[in-house]
Amino acid sequence: VQLQASGGGLVQAGGSLTLSCEVSGRSLSGYTVAWFRQGLGEEREFVASSFRGTNQFYADPVKGRFTISRENTKNTVYLRMNSLKPEDTAVYYCAGSAHVILSTHRSQRSYNLWGQGTLVTVSS
Numbered sequence: 001v002q003l004q005a006s007g008g009g010l011v012q013a014g015g016s017l018t019l020s021c022e023v024s025g026r027s028l029s030g031y032t033v034a035w036f037r038q039g040l041g042e043e044r045e046f047v048a049s050s051f052r053g054t055n056q057f058y059a060d061p062v063k064g065r066f067t068i069s070r071e072n073t074k075n076t077v078y079l080r081m082n083s084l085k086p087e088d089t090a091v092y093y094c095a096g097s098a099h100v101i102l103s104t105h106r107s108q109r110s111y112n113l114w115g116q117g118t119l120v121t122v123s124s
Contacts, residue, residue: 001025001113003033005094008118011084015122019079021094021115028053028070032100033077035068036108037090037120046106047092050077057105061087084122091117 007019021033034049048058048068056068067080077094095111104110 001096003094003096003113003115005092005115005118008092008120010121010123013084013086013122013124015084016080016082017084017120018081019092019094019118019120021077021079021096023075023077023096026098028072028075028077031096031098032105032111033068033070033094033096034100034105034111035079035092035094037088037092038117039087039090042090044093044108046108048079049100049105051100051102051105059106081120084120086122086124089120089122091119093117 002024004022030052032051035047036044037047038044050068065083070077094115096113097111100110
């Protein structure tokens with residue numbers, strides 16, 4: 001199983017981007033995919049998760065601006081990012097696991113597979 005993240009780029013504050021995470025080697029059914037991000041000099045942090053395809057969760061800083069969704073026919077999970085702010089600048093990673101439990105789905109340690117990261121830069 002592999003995860004391939006794409007869609008990053010440079011955008012002005014207030015703009016939008018959509019990141020994609022393509023999962024190969026297995027079906028998305030019942031599979032949890034999350035997005036994390038890591039700013040320069042910062043620790044990696046949880047952004048959003050699509051928990052087993054049934055529930056979506058968001059970190060407080062992105063709630064109301066970001067939307068995680070999945071398209072099972074394309075085996076792809078998306079992160080739509082609206083109203084972007086300079087503080088959203090980071091490398092964004094998608095991560096996946098078939099064994100995530102609800103109480104720990106925001107933890108990096110819950111995920112055994114990671115995409116390579118895609119850089120999002122928001123200019124002010």
